[in-house]
Amino acid sequence: MTSIHSLVSSSSRNRLQKKKSSQILHKPITKQKTQFVKPSRCNHHSLYLARPNQAEQGNQRYQVTCSYRVEQSQKRNGYTSRPLGALFIDKFLMKGKILEGKYDKEFVEYTLSFFSQNTGFQGRHNLEDDEMMNFYSRLPCEAITENARIQLEKNIDKPYERLNLLFVDGKLIGIKKKMNYEFLRMMGINEEILEDYISKEDLLPACWDISQIIKVREGISFISNLINFQGGIFGSRIIIKNFIQSDSSQKISNQYIYYIYSCDRRQLNVDNLERNFLTYFQLQALTLPQRVAIHQSRIKRPCVAKTILDFQ
Template identity: 25%
Template sequence: MSNFLKQQKEAREEKTISLSKVIKKEKRRNQYTIEFKFGSDVDVSKLKQIIQISQSIPAQISLHVYFRLESDMLFPLQLDPYLQLGALPIDPILYNYRIVRYDKHQNNYIFYFEPIDRPFTPLEVVKNTLEQYHPNLGQQFELFHFNILKLDNLPISNEKEVQEYENSIKNSFVVYIQKKQKGRITTLIKSINAQYLQLIGINEEMLQDYVNQTGLLPWCFPNENQQFLKILQGMFQGAHRQLKNSMPAINYNGQQFEVNIIPKKFHLYDQEDDSYLSFMYFQQEYNTQIIAQNQITSNMNEYFNRKTKIPQSDEIKYDQTRRCNFRKI
């Protein structure tokens, strides 16, 4: 069985157990508990005034920049740069979903989603918007949209095939797990591995803090208009046909470089609720020398605003005449 499928089932079982527990808490009463009878002659003029409290709500994604479709397609539209992690754009999956759980399993970081209740966007609106970037992009989108909703001649795999493919992955990768049912696709899980964090120039501490602070995820594809066009064309053509293609990527520091995307899809059929579970893997091949580990450490220090220098082991010397180690300044 797929590792991600195992994690999903365990998470579902934990949720079921939690919901089945009934906690009964008796109302506490003591000598300070006073009954207040409404309509009585009690003088309420001495009650304390209610103070109005203003709380700053964290910035959210503006409503006018998203598309929601039955095909659950993702569009990398430009958002507020203040919500970005360094130079990394925001993963468009968070336009229509919120993260409800975050797990780490071995070398993988797994995010569970639930959809945000928003109306679906008419196809013509999306098509007309994309044609502003390129006249053929609207037609490519429409074809891709209906193709991924089709269930005719859908190749069905088994869990063993998915597991074998997962075990064979050596590169940086992203996987989306989606459910197809009644003409609609819903994304359940996204997972990335440690190599993907290296690709985008961050580490686990930065990722965890960013998710906790914003509820968002970083993405490795730039948002500039020309790059945006190339990314969409790559999505529409390469992902559906499972063709290897080259796309521009960006890291935390703003460095742009080419990555080879290797897509792979699996579909599992669930007889119980007449649905399909789709696994969409995207491996990334790139020059790993672009960003070194010490640069990632520097990025972390910058992100957390840490300016203290930790001395290296070779900088510390030992003096026989003293009782402790010392470092020459």
């Protein structure tokens, strides 16, 4: 007679034997899969693996670079431009790209591009319906020679800014913005502050609101409120002069627009400029060279051109 214990033991042995058999039968399959997968990833001839690894690394670098560019683009698109103190941002000139800065003993000048065949860069916005372009097209215009214009500019003894619009075949391809140091002081800044701001924001400041300027309908002389770096509001008479130089043979024309400001000279106070310098650069005190440079009415240094945007 077979005991219950014997039956249970026999049944257990049978299940254990089947389990072991099953494991043994599956081992070759599992081993074959492992051997098939591993050689393509590692532990084969190094020469055979060099190309796949380089391709994978290159693909990884490409993906990382693309991800970085997308991230930077998203940050830029969602970035709110930081104004320079209480000054306005020049919304018209922000439609171009600042390429170069020129620093003379009496003025600063920046070159902006809206289109360049060399770089393939095109303007950020369409200018055909721009309000400022329409405003400039309505201004009384006077033809002038280059020598006469240069002499006129030398005789300006007030704060001024000048726009030079370059047209080829009627298309605006570039702008130069020029500001004398008295104009910068009227805004409460100097060229060091301006250069640092441009390097960080790629923008130019303005002391008046474009939406107010374009409402001017009577003549080229008017009174308007201006604002400076520290938020002070003051009145000034503004005279706009508009000149044109053209070369019909080459289909090139230059439009020169001057803004000349007649304000209380106290608005050019260097003490305000010194405080603004400390505030902007977050300094506790000025060194003697910085103090001397700020208090000089004109900084005596040779003309220097500095590339701001390098397409290389």
